[in-house]
Amino acid sequence: MGGADTEGRGEGPDSAVLEALFTQSPLGLFLFDERLRVRRYNASPRGLSGISAEEVIGRTFAEVDTGFDTTELVVLAGETLRTGHSVIHHTVKGSPVGRPDREMAVSVSLFRVEEAADGRPGVVMAVEDVTEREAARARLDLLHDAHRRIGTTLDATVTARELAEVLVPALADAVTVHIVDAVLRGERRRPGPVDAGQPLRRTAFLAGPGARPEERDTVLETLPFATPFTRTLEDGTPRLVARLDAAGTWPPEMSEHARALAAAGVHSVMTVPLAVPEAVLGVVTLYRSERTQPYTRQDLDLAAQVASRAALGIDHASSYARERNTATALQRHLRPSRTPRLTTVETAHLYLPLTAGGDWFDVIELSGARVGLVVGDVTGHGIETAATMGRLRTALRTLADLDLEPDEVLTHLDEIAARLAREGADGDGHGDGTGTGTGTAVATCAYAVYDPVTLRFSLASAGHRAPLLVSPAGEVTTVGIDAGPPLGTGHGTYETVFCDLDDGAVLCLYTDGLLGGRDDAKDTLRRVLAYPDRALSETVDAVAYALADEHAEDDTVLLLARTHGLTEDQVAQWDLPADPSVVSTARALTERQLAAWGLRDLAFETELIVSELVTNAIRYGNGPVRLRLIRDRYLTCEVTDGSSTSPHMRRARDTDEGGRGLYLVMSLSHRWGTRYAARGKTVWSQQALPGAPT
Template structure:
């Protein structure tokens, strides 16, 4: 039975009280107890031997007292050896351990015996285990389920720099393995199986590299389980050996490079990781230069490159101040045409020069710099192109001086392998940055370049794209002028990231602008956008391109500076926040409709009356959910940031960013802050028009007098014509109360409201028609005109440029 079989044997110690032959002999040599193990060993059942003289079981003329006194007590070293007589008459060599007993009735002996062969096997197993734990070069430690080190031999303690107690009585509970090994042991607890790994150990900082050879360390962790299969902890082993086998060392370096290079899609970090792998293992100095188009994530031409601007993106040296790095980080690297770098780029092949030639060296030819290289003792260099997918992105230069061996063919093959692996990661990072920049440029171009200045609100906004890992999202905002001096405030968020999300955002923003031109109520705007999202998703699915729009959220609010009321509807979007001048910041209870793209459920709106100077904040969920904070905490911080709405809006925006957002938000953030204004009552004139044809004349005169009072007498003729035509149409084709309203803001607005839902239609009247020219004339003299529907009917409105004001933005006759 070997060590493995002994470990599996439930009996374990052959001298165990439950498995060995146990015999109790009194002071007269009479057997008083006979165990089942004794019966199995010698074949005698207990009734046959109890009361017999123990000497009768011995072979030879040795007394029982003599045999027992020659046996050692348990734990005292080597046991005694005797030959006993089996029931069948043969002799059985056994190992005996005995201890004297003393009692009131007299003295006696307790003897424990086992087969000599079993004793030999057990002693060998114990010796192997003891030598493995205490004398071998294998580091062994035992961790509990909390990964606290409970025991470690001296080898592991010395290997990992553990406290001295770790190799003796046991370490303090706070002692843990190094992070690398601790992570491996943690995987064992999670997966429940052994986890071997290879670790490279570099010389300590400040120690000359060549004076202290590199080491490889093989670590393995495996679970420790009890007899019931429950995990008691983890056993960790480590074996260290000098890496003198160059093939093994190269394999370890390639393995390390695969784990360290390309951990992110950050270009600068990727080239830095390559430099850290190459220095000091392969070179005393390494420099990485990339073409400017790579850093700018632009397209590159395939094949070798004979021209282009190189930039130094990383360099490392065994010397702390890198005196050999004559090209600063971020600076241009200009190489003469005969330099190995230029030859490497033009041919696409590595250049290995065993001797530095001052006439063709890659420096600028500065004698002082060449003298500095001579002082350093640089004797050889290797230049390798950084190429991936047929595109040359830069060049890697390695130099040696502390390492006296020149670069050989094996070094060249290894460096080419490492650089090729890194080049793929660099190209991936470049492509990702290019896609990210394209998506960001697309989204930025689809957002409003500047918000219009409106008499109803003063606005400020912020848009912060997500970090490079998350990608560009589909957040947007908008301020849309409406008829009657009103304004629409919109903030939306398309689900997902990337170019598809940005393109979808542009389509939804255009749709919302178009629907806003129709002067629809907020809930109706969201309902129609919801239909559009469903239709776009169906079209994309039918074209097998995948859904470009999988969902979106939106909040749409309309503010009227005349009534000072804000009408809001939202589709799966956070509710707006309102900062009142005399009350705490409010999060009004706006009915929460479903996100856009679900369909089937209606949207509702709610109205809020605001005092002039109140601040309304519309935002995407990225603002209140940044850094995975609790949403309630996000709302509390938002209310705190909006307190004191009398501050400048730009300052409020900066406060919101500072309080609510981390340095690098993981989701796009867009928010719009608007301070409400109110039109003075003397800038609005309203009249009720009776259902009498003579009321047209009265309406014209009232409008003329009001324009004179406003100092707009020059616009009286045009306004009288508009009022006459609109009031006449209302009297002829509508029913119910008719109201005329004039609004003097940056344009002159004329509105005629009635209770009819019949939409007026612009047409060209024939030469013999008596009517049909009213709206045509209105469209010719007004800057814009249109119709909006209300719960009580409709309103036909026009806008006129004020006398002396700027020219019309849109051509005459345009409507919305």
């Protein structure tokens, strides 16, 4: 604002004060009469520039072409003249006359004077150029907004959208954000710049207020070579194209991409790297088309600071994705790669590792054609949780192979989980001696064993949801069980419940993630399960369609098992007295039964196994002896007696007359072992059937 110091000079003290103000003040000053016409204005360098006195004196301020919108100032000046209430530091923004490319901010103050001219009141307006101060404040506001809004999640795409929303419209009319596709996938970032031909994903585009940054995002593309975009990616240095014209460094005449931008009305561009120490993750581009002011070096510095904040959030998100991918891969590796194909139990499962947690399931072949079914859930997420899941799964399989009852398996597993919790709490495995580890649950688990001979299953639960049971008629019920404490307390007590099944019943075990906190989820699950004639794989799909949620906060495991009993001609059983003379009888019964089953080729080896097992039971056991043969995927020989003494295999010396019986059983068997009941034990042996897969 500058001009002439004319008219309005009066006499007396007030005139002397005004004279001093208009001649010495560094501010732009205007004196208005009672009709708000300009009586006088100073020649301060901060006043009107390039406007003659004739265009100002005697005119209302609204009639003076200042380049600013003075409508509100005229209203405020009228109020000051009428009421005498001053206006202090009212900010007005605009562009000076003749400088449409320069944005200027001025602070205006209004005061009433009683004798502005001919003894009548008037108004003095003081104008101060605060462009730099307002620009600094705007920069600070933008940086504060960036720190508050960018990086609120561990999702790189969300961070890119947040960046775009901060920059538009505060600093840009439009913004695009490109991130290296490998970074989004969580791959380990490569140090150094980004090659021009490397694929980038446009994770955000925002143009104009009210637009949604999702409108054109997630597009995979390669940026045009030898442009500010690729140059910034190649050296990690911000680029400023103040004017997108023939005189600029990137003339539209020389670049098809620049020509397309110019045709869209873009006249100024900045490209800023999304960079962290030693690596470039992507590039953010800011466009100006609506505002006439071109970008400046200060704008470039500001954009670089905001982009650095976003780059840090994107790097954290990429690290999280990398850890999640690693945990998910570990989780997939530690869970069963496939479930065994069984004749007594048909299984199907749903496994959704949405959060890289510790959910797992297992189907375990046990002795006597029995099958173990497991579903568990380790609390937490990440690599450590997946590793804990793997250790618990391995421990449970080992305990299951010992043919322990479900409650005994969970009791031992609880102690193992408590030890793992202590090791995780202090890193040295000593813990605090309380046996509670960190004081929080390590895992929940449900373990069921199905016996196809008796058509019964036994079940124990460690803090896990009770399974559902679907009858062959389609009736869905909840298995009644009092779940013990979750694994990890170190002193859990568990109870095994027994349930008789009809042939073709379906047992449904699942983790909490399947229900996802929905009020109607369990009713929906029951409704989907109530189709007993449907293939289990189709039922699993139906459950997934009805309940799977990509935004779930927990992993999901569902295990369905349709049970089938063994027929009468698949099981043969005899009770024998504890007399050595019955060994030959046991051999004869075995030979006759194998002949009926068409397994004469196994007769010699099986008779030797039966002879040794029955002899040991008579010699070292108590009470009568029971011999049972089971023909399923394997030929199983079982000898039960009333003693709980475990047989031990020893290495016989060359001069020993005996001691080779169990070694012979082991050599002739595919597997062998011992399982215990409330009274007595059963020693069993499995042989592969001719032509059957093992």
